[in-house]
Amino acid sequence: MMMGDTMGTFGSSMASLFFFWATFQQIFPDHLKIAIKDFPEYEEYRFNHAFAAIDTYLGAKAIGKAQKIRASQVKESKGLVLKRDEAKVRDVYQGVNVWWEIVTATDGDRTHKLTFHRRGLEIVTGSYIKYVMEEGKSIEAKNKKMKLFTNNPSSNWDNSKKSLWRHIDFEHPASFQTLAMDPVKKEEILNDLEAFSNGKEYYKKIGKAWKRGYLLYGPPGTGKSTMIAAMANHLNYNIYDLELTAIQNNSELRKLLTATSSRSIIVIEDIDCSVDLTGKRRKRDGDLSVKKDGEDQNQSRVTLSGLLNFIDGIWSACGQERIIIFTTNHIEKLDPALIRRGRMDMHIELSYCSFEAFKVLAKNYLDLDSHPLFGEIESLLKETKIAPADVAEKLMAKNHKVDVDGSLKDLVESLEKRKKQQRDHGDDHKKKLSGKKLRIFRELF
Ligand SMILES: Nc1ncnc2c1ncn2[C@@H]1O[C@H](COP(=O)(O)OP(=O)(O)OP(=O)(O)O)[C@@H](O)[C@H]1O
Ligand SMILES: [Mg+2]
Numbered sequence: 001m002m003m004g005d006t007m008g009t010f011g012s013s014m015a016s017l018f019f020f021w022a023t024f025q026q027i028f029p030d031h032l033k034i035a036i037k038d039f040p041e042y043e044e045y046r047f048n049h050a051f052a053a054i055d056t057y058l059g060a061k062a063i064g065k066a067q068k069i070r071a072s073q074v075k076e077s078k079g080l081v082l083k084r085d086e087a088k089v090r091d092v093y094q095g096v097n098v099w100w101e102i103v104t105a106t107d108g109d110r111t112h113k114l115t116f117h118r119r120g121l122e123i124v125t126g127s128y129i130k131y132v133m134e135e136g137k138s139i140e141a142k143n144k145k146m147k148l149f150t151n152n153p154s155s156n157w158d159n160s161k162k163s164l165w166r167h168i169d170f171e172h173p174a175s176f177q178t179l180a181m182d183p184v185k186k187e188e189i190l191n192d193l194e195a196f197s198n199g200k201e202y203y204k205k206i207g208k209a210w211k212r213g214y215l216l217y218g219p220p221g222t223g224k225s226t227m228i229a230a231m232a233n234h235l236n237y238n239i240y241d242l243e244l245t246a247i248q249n250n251s252e253l254r255k256l257l258t259a260t261s262s263r264s265i266i267v268i269e270d271i272d273c274s275v276d277l278t279g280k281r282r283k284r285d286g287d288l289s290v291k292k293d294g295e296d297q298n299q300s301r302v303t304l305s306g307l308l309n310f311i312d313g314i315w316s317a318c319g320q321e322r323i324i325i326f327t328t329n330h331i332e333k334l335d336p337a338l339i340r341r342g343r344m345d346m347h348i349e350l351s352y353c354s355f356e357a358f359k360v361l362a363k364n365y366l367d368l369d370s371h372p373l374f375g376e377i378e379s380l381l382k383e384t385k386i387a388p389a390d391v392a393e394k395l396m397a398k399n400h401k402v403d404v405d406g407s408l409k410d411l412v413e414s415l416e417k418r419k420k421q422q423r424d425h426g427d428d429h430k431k432k433l434s435g436k437k438l439r440i441f442r443e444l445f
Contacts (some may be wrong), residue, residue: 031065038103039112053136056369058100062436093128096120141263146170146232149240154252160403161259170239174229178364180357180388181202181223182348183442187226192346197235203320210320215330215339218350221389223376224327227350228267237323238264244274244302254304262321270327270331271326274302308337310385352385365395365402373408380415390414 042049066181089100105111117122148170157163176190195202196212203210214222232239240260247253260266268274316422321427326344328334339347353361362368394411 005053041110050133051112053133056138056139057132059089061089094123098122149236151243151246151256153246154248164256164259171311172229173432175233179223179227179230182356186196193231211322213324213344214324215344215347216327216350219387220329221387222350223388224350232265235236240264240266242266242268245267247302250302262319267325269327272328272330318362334384353381353388353391355381357388358391361391361395366402368404370409373412376412384415384419386418
């Protein structure tokens, strides 16, 4: 048979099918259809979340079928979110046909109306509605704009929960793919996050709060803050950036934390600078003088024990699906009580740029997999401490122009300079040490 013939037969079958369907629609007796449920947009003046979930589900369902599509840009990196812009949508679930329709009352109130054949009653009420809600909510979560919250100074709080945190839309391009670090460690972290976010049943089974704590440590510019952004993007969680110095005491800390929402990351950056970690610092500094009035006014009065109590107690009791992250440049300064295993589930070190990490940066910034200078850079990186942030700066396009050879040469020069400085500094340090030893030796004998 010729191609044209096939198409012709196909076309006429489709035409008869449409004809049959239209007739069926007309004669299909109304009493065999039942309108099962209405889902109003507002119930007793309160927004009905079921309405929104159904709307989202149907919006996603109707893509490709709807004649008119309304597009709204929810988040740049997520592309367009398309929404249905027609009144009626047909859906098929386990062989049951259902029709959704938006009915607008004279007062403007809108309701989702679901119609289907009696035969489907069990399937629709038994599982279909639940399925629509769950799908709708999960699509909502994926499309949701992420937010970055920062705590307001407690002097600005009023009685509303809203006054505790202010927020902006969170749009950070960081991803695990572009994060320069040891690939094995990266994989381990990704697996941990994955296990956590899918761990609802597991945490329930073992009777533990669905929470996870990470301690990120390493020198400045090694990617701690970038990793937090990558984690938030990966999980689609909001970030609460908790500034401890803006609060007065432990009870304020408790208020702030209980006002966070689930599916969020709570971050305390530079933990060693934000709390009085040991309560002994003053003594250790050798300053035993009497405190002057108001001397502590600008210092945070959140104590280490407040923070630890929170992690152990209140933290477990307040909500689910939350991650807490501490960062520090000086892990050696932290009190062991704060970082012992069990409190922080995973300690993640972000370190100076390795060759593996450099390769990720070279790919990100120069779209480069190999280059004759790579060998030299590899051996220089083995002997030199340089933060990924400093490497990235060398590889960045200058005046919007990518210059592969120029950037790499620039990096080699900078590495050689650093190597020399670090060696000289190392020698100085050794000299100082030997001087000190000599002094101790003299004092002893
Ligand atoms: N591991 C990395 N991978 C990719 N880019 C990085 C990495 N580390 C640093 N950078 C780049 O350097 C910039 C600064 O890094 P970032 O703010 O994450 O460092 P940090 O470890 O949080 O430093 P600090 O201790 O000073 O807060 C980032 O915006 C990013 O462009
Ligand atoms: Mg940082």
